[in-house]
Amino acid sequence: MKFVKPLAAGIVGAAALGFGGAASAQDCGSLTIAEMDWASAELMANVDKIILEEGYGCEVELIPGATMTTFASMNEKAEPDVAPELWINAVRDPLAAAVAEGSLHSVVEGPITQLGEGWWVDPQFVADYPELDTVEKVLQHPELFPWAEDESLGAFMGCPAGWGCQLSNANLFRAFGMEDLGWHLVDPGSAAGLDGSIARAVDRGEYWFGYYWAPTAIIGKYNLTLLEWETPWGGSENWDGCIVKPEQECADPQPSRYTESEVHTVITDRLQQEGGIAVDYLANRVFPGSVMNAMLVYMTDNQATGEDAAYEFLLTYEDIWSQWVSEDAASTIRDAL
DSSP states (O other), X not given: OOOOHHHHTTOOOTTTSOTTSGGGGSOOXXXXXXXXXXXXXXXXXXXXXXXXXXXXXXXXXXXXXXXXXXXXXXXXXXXXXXXXXXXXXXXXXXXXXXXXXXXXXXXXXXXXXXXXXXXXXXXXXXXHOTTOOBHHHHHTOGGGSEETTEEEEEEEEOOOTTSHHHHHHHHHHHHTTHHHHTEEEEOOOSHHHHHHHHHHHHHHTOOOEEEEEESOHHHHHHTOEEOBOSSOOOOHHHIIIIITSOGGGOSSOOOOOOOOOOEEEEEEHHHHHHOTHHHHHHHHOOBOHHHHHHHHHHHHHHTOOHHHHHHHHHHHOHHHHGGGSOHHHHHHHHHHO
């Protein structure tokens, strides 16, 4: 289910608040930004801080955050002012209610492009079999992904036991009749095991098919491709009432494309009313998925902090961030780097 209509009234687009508009003339003053506890969100929060401080003279404080705790604090205490990368599937209903009453606003639906979770393949497979470009087409060819322990079966790499995605992948495996098609659902055992399976396959020139998500360093490092689905979304009753449940609570899973991941930049009403240029900026900045993945590779390879990575991004990708700000702001930011 797309989360569009309830948020429409709260979205402040670039067309509505252009840099020449009245709101742009307002001083953004001071604001707080959640620095979420994963790499892409750390990077985004630090980029926002540097651009707003150096480009527009704002006073920005970063505060630690996570999806549920940050949303609860914004919803109940109107603090922090900004959640740059809020994955809304877990807070969809309360966020819709907050937007409807005007206490919170979504300024960007999709601050990172090409994000989400699903089923991926490696670049060598894409090059060798460009015609097998959907999940359903790949499912007809388990022989291309032989399982190391029984090469008569195709290996589909699922999630480690205990992860939420273990349930959804196991139930989709059943829904699509993958065992009858000749597949084996592999438990990688851990996050390291999942990442290692990708690294080994690519390094050996073998094909890899399985679950992952983006933006992540692994997707960027190994250039995996997210497969499209021919199967339509199977509905919330099937997904929420079965696919994400343990097998004993999901007797008859029905085929469905993977649930759509939605990420928004969410701000408080105080910032919406008083933030001026800060709101304009946030409404304009969208990170290309390929660039974000590349930056996550940089962070991993260099053990870089969010602040370190933010400066690297600003130095490397001026062609991208300069489109988010005014010419004057771009000049002062450039001088500060």
